Amino acid sequence: MITGKTFTAQYDRREDRIRLTLNYAEPMERIDFMITRSMFLRLIPALERLLPEGAKAIRPRTPQSAGMDPTDTATLTLTENTEPLLLEKIDFQVRTKTRQVTLLFYGRSPEQPDAGATLSLPDLARIVGIILGAIPFIDWGIAPNILEM
Numbered sequence: 001m002i003t004g005k006t007f008t009a010q011y012d013r014r015e016d017r018i019r020l021t022l023n024y025a026e027p028m029e030r031i032d033f034m035i036t037r038s039m040f041l042r043l044i045p046a047l048e049r050l051l052p053e054g055a056k057a058i059r060p061r062t063p064q065s066a067g068m069d070p071t072d073t074a075t076l077t078l079t080e081n082t083e084p085l086l087l088e089k090i091d092f093q094v095r096t097k098t099r100q101v102t103l104l105f106y107g108r109s110p111e112q113p114d115a116g117a118t119l120s121l122p123d124l125a126r127i128v129g130i131i132l133g134a135i136p137f138i139d140w141g142i143a144p145n146i147l148e149m
Contacts, residue, residue, distance in 0.1 A: 002031045004103075004117035007127045009134040018134050019084055022105075022115050031115050032084035033107055035131070037140045039087055044146065046092055050101060051125050085114060 004022035012019045018035040085107025093102040099121050104113035119127070137144045 001113050002029055002115040004031075004105075004115050005029075007117075007130060009131045011134045011136050013136075016139075018131060020087070020131065022117070030082075031105075032082070033087040033105055033115075034084045035087050037142070040131070040135070041142075043090065047124075047128055050092060050094065051121060051128075 002022060006023055006025065008021040008024050010019050010021070011017075012034070015034060016037075018040065020033045020035055022031050022033075023029040087105060087107055089106040089110055091104040091106070091113070093104070095101070100118055101121065101124055102116060102118045103124075105115040106112070107114045135142065137146075
C-alpha cells in the first residue's frame, strides 16, 4: 500500500473525471485515482460530518492558494507511470483523541486498499479544497457551494 504524502487534483476533460494524484513527484510511490462525479457526490455527507467547522472549513483551492507546489498537465503526464485507477471506495478512520483521520483509497479491489494517508482535519480540509478547485461545477451540474447547502 502506498502512503500519500502529496495530493494533486486535476480535471481530465477527456475522461470527465477528476484525477487525484498521490506523490506525483515520486515515480515509485505515485498512484493516480480517477474520481467520478457520482463518487464525489457520495463523499459529501462523510466530509461534512468529519470536518469540525463543517462545510465552511472547505474552500476550493488551486495548488498555489493551498501553499503547494503548482503542477501542470505536462508535469503530471511526464511523471505518469501507470494507468489511473477508478476510485471505487474511500474508508475514513477517525481518531477523535488526536483529531486525525486515516483515508484508505480502493481502486483495484474492494478488500485491499491501494493507498492511504493519515491527516489532521485541517489537512483533510485543504485536500478536499484542492479537489473542489479541479471540479468543473457547471459541466457536472453541481453548485460551487454544494458543501454549504
